Amino acid sequence: MSGDHSHNDSQIDSGSRYNDSHKHKDKYKDKEHKHKDHKKDKEREKSKYSNSEHRDSSDKKHRDKDKERLKLKDGSLDKQKDKHKEKKKEERSFDGKPKKEKENGFESPFIKSEPENDDFYHSLKHEKSLKRVHDDDDAEFKPKKIKTEDDRSEKKAKKRKQEEEDIKPKKKTKGKKGEVATDGKKKAKKEPEEKWKWWEEERYTDGVKWKFLEHKGPVFAPPYDPLPSNVKFYYDGKHMKLSPAAEEVATFFAKMLDHEYTTKEVFQKNFFKDWRKEMTSEEKSKITDLKKCDFSEMSEYFKAQSESRKAMTKEEKQKIKEENERILQEYGFCLMDNHKERIANFRIEPPGLFRGRGDHPKMGMLKRRIRPEDIIINCSKDSKHPKPPPGTKWKEVRHDNKVTWLVSWTENIQGSIKYIMLNPSSRIKGEKDWQKYETARQLKKCVDRIRAQYRDDWKSKEMRIRQRAVALYFIDKLALRAGNEKEEGETADTVGCCSLRVEHLTLHQEMDGQEYVVEFDFLGKDSIRYYNKVPVEKRVFKNLQLFMEDKEPEDDLFDRLNTSILNKHLQELMDGLTAKVFRTYNASITLQQQLNEITNSEDNVPAKILSYNRANRAVAILCNHQRAPPKTFEKSMQNLQTKIDAKKEQLADAKRELKSAKADAKVRRDEKSKKAVESKKKAVQRIEEQLMKLEVQATDREENKQIALGTSKLNYLDPRISVAWCKKFGIPIEKIYNKTQHPFSLSDFQQVVNLAKEKT
DNA sequence: TACCGAACTTAGAAACGGCGCA
DNA sequence: TGCGCCGTTTCTAAGTTCGGTA
DSSP states (O other): OOGGGOHHHHOTTTTHHHHTHHHHHHHHHHHHHHHHHHHHHHHHHTTTSOHHHHHHHHHHHHHHHHHHHOOOOOSHHHHHHHHHHHHHHHHBOTTSOBHHHHHSOOOOTTTSOOGGGOOHHHHOOHHHHHHHHHOTTOTTOOOOOOOOGGGOOHHHHHHHHHHHHHOSOOOOEEOSTTOEESTTOOOOTTOOOOOOOGGGSOOOOTTOOOSOEEOOOOBOOOOOOOOOTTSOOEETTEEOOOOHHHHHHHHHHHHTTTSGGGGSHHHHHHHHHHHHHHSOHHHHHHOOOGGGEEOHHHHHHHHHHHHHHHTOOHHHHHHHHHHHHHHHHHHSEEEETTEEEEBSOOBOOOOEEOOOSSSOTTTTOEEOOOOGGGOEEEOOTTSOOOOOSTTOOOSEEEOOTTSOOSEEEEOTTTOOEEEEOBOTTSHHHHHHHHHHHHHHHHHHHHHHHHHHHHHHHTTOSSHHHHHHHHHHHHHHHHOOOOOOOOOTTTSOOOOOSTTOBGGGEEEEEEETTEEEEEEEEEEOGGGOEEEEEEEOOHHHHHHHHHHHTTOOTTSBSSTTOOHHHHHHHHHHHSTTOOHHHHHHHHHHHHHHHHHHHHOOTTSOHHHHHHHHHHHHHHHHHHTTOBOOOOTTHHHHHHHHHHHHHHHHHHHHHHHHHHHHHHHHHHHHOSHHHHHHHHHHHHHHHHHHHHHHHHHHHHHHHHHTTTBOOHHHHHHTSOHHHHHHHHHHHTOOGGGTSOTTSOHHHHHHHHHHHHHHHHHO
16 A cells, blocks of 8 residues: 555554553543533433434534535536446456456466565455465366356356256265265265365355255253252342242342443443342332342352363263264254355353443343244245244244345344354355455455545535545545444444544644644444544645534534445445445555565564564554453463573573583594584574574564454455465465364365375 | 344454363 | 463354335
8 A cells, every 4th residue: 555545654653552541441431421421411401402403403504614615516526426437347347357357367476476466465366366375286277256137148047047956955864973965975974074165156146145045943042040049149138039030130140240240330220120120029129229139159159160060070071062062963054055054153142131342321131031932033945944942933934045044033132133144164154255355356456546536525615525535534544444323322332433523533733743643532343442643634634623613522523424425425436345345455455565564584484473463463453453451461471481581591501511512522523422412403403493482472472462363364354365475485374274264265275285185 | 315124244252172281 | 180371162242234115
């Protein structure tokens, strides 16, 4: 990326986003409190206005101001749009791939390392490069076809028809536990299952997700197991026997007694309110104050139970493991279009207390038990439908093949729908993932034009266009999320780009020797704090001043913008473009740039992996993927340091021994002493390597203290970049991805690796 | 065009389990 | 052999996007 889009330079103090986070947390909480109090006061004052009235009046105010400041639109945008549409037609063929790229072959720059080809992300022809990485001499490679509406040749229609005829599952032969073999071939135990190369097949059209789907339904949470009679609950110091329903809910609280949640007022209030709903009228009249409730015996009981589980014998543990495996084999897989696919979450969420993140107004509420009568089953008409537990009924059985879920139910906290879906290794998820990275690569081709346009729009005569352009600049430069509007009081007060409020930004004409600095401070997804000081272009700065003029701190910064308007605009700029594509694109391109920049081919494997982790870290910082430092962090760092110190001593000893061996050899001049020198040399070398490994580990861990790498690795980084990097620098792919990560690249890769091993 | 619900992705925390070390 | 550590897996909350409806 060029200019101001190099993310890492753009943050004056990127480290401060993490290092200061605790310092700022309290300040932020105060701020949030103030905001809420202020809001309440204002609401009281303005109680005669409804929310929408207030918004309307504010809209009008801004509209009038616009008129004063800006003259009417001159139609240049439409011209631009038309021009762009034409260009778009030229750029792409029907399947979304540039013609040029289709005609010319491609070589991964990480394989062929000329500097001009270092832009892997841009020039990559994905299927081919993947294949190259995996299997250089596979001449049979066929690029995957992405079917579109325009893509229906007669031949393909015939093929589809044939597929439809073939779609019923082939007769399966059951092998030993959990083995399902197709085509009547029994699979040998432990033999790796043949991997479905779905990426080599054509996709469904018209929103069809599958033709055949069969599964066994969900696994329900075990029924409540009442407490033994010796485990007592006390109210106001006196023992009180609770009814089963009230006792169950009490145990949810008792299980969380050591958690910070139970100390929060909102949590306690919500819990108590919902708990009382489960009580008998007698209990209700007696138990009126949570503070008088003593759950400690219950809590101790659960702790003891957890301890005894840990202390179980090997055999007992094995028995449980086997039972879990049996359940997994029975319920953890489905049959989708002839293939056995792993289900991600086949267990229904058990009842408990809702743990919202951040200052969630509903934390502590009772998540009720889900019964078969709440469950909607989705499967093929012609499949064997899952049976509800004896004496119960499903809410509904439907056959909707335009969705990917198998089971759904509505949860009682937010009233939202929960789903049981397939594992990321499934075709259905992998295909989507692949598509996502392809869209991001499409963006790479037109991002310069889009950037030029939004820069131009900063000067627009229309306020809404200026706001859109500045928001897009933030989304692109800072990888902010889109920021949907949220219902007040239903969730924690978090924002994204479009929902930023005036109070979330502070403008500094000059700061730390830089001009036009914007200081962001807000809570994003999961109430993770985003704190960043960013120098921006003068025009952006001036626009922000304009947007903030005459507004209250709690007013929307972009009052003429929402995610729907923004995404509609993005759709016009590029097919399939939405705000989140920028995050994927910028994450992947950052990884590639960082890898190019910091990998040293002379380094050994651990040092190269450190480089990879650092590149990954740059992405995680960009995307603001933070985590709470592990509880054992300080201790584990200390342990590591002790190991390093010991290793250093060991090295010093080894060096001394080598020195004396050398001196000895000089005097003796015999074979034996020569050999001794050699072996001492090797020992020194070995210890040096071990020390280096430990030091690298310490650096990596320290740098990772508050940063979560997993999310970016799993969701934002095009795996082809990592795979190509591994190939170029001779790093085993297993060092970067474990066996469950990145199915579409790794399953194939792993297969080729295994084949190669077999051949040698 | 605004609104809303459905569907799906992204997210951090917690639980789990296996491995290395004393 | 037991224990602690740490990577992996599971869990489910919290986002985004899309499409239908009024």
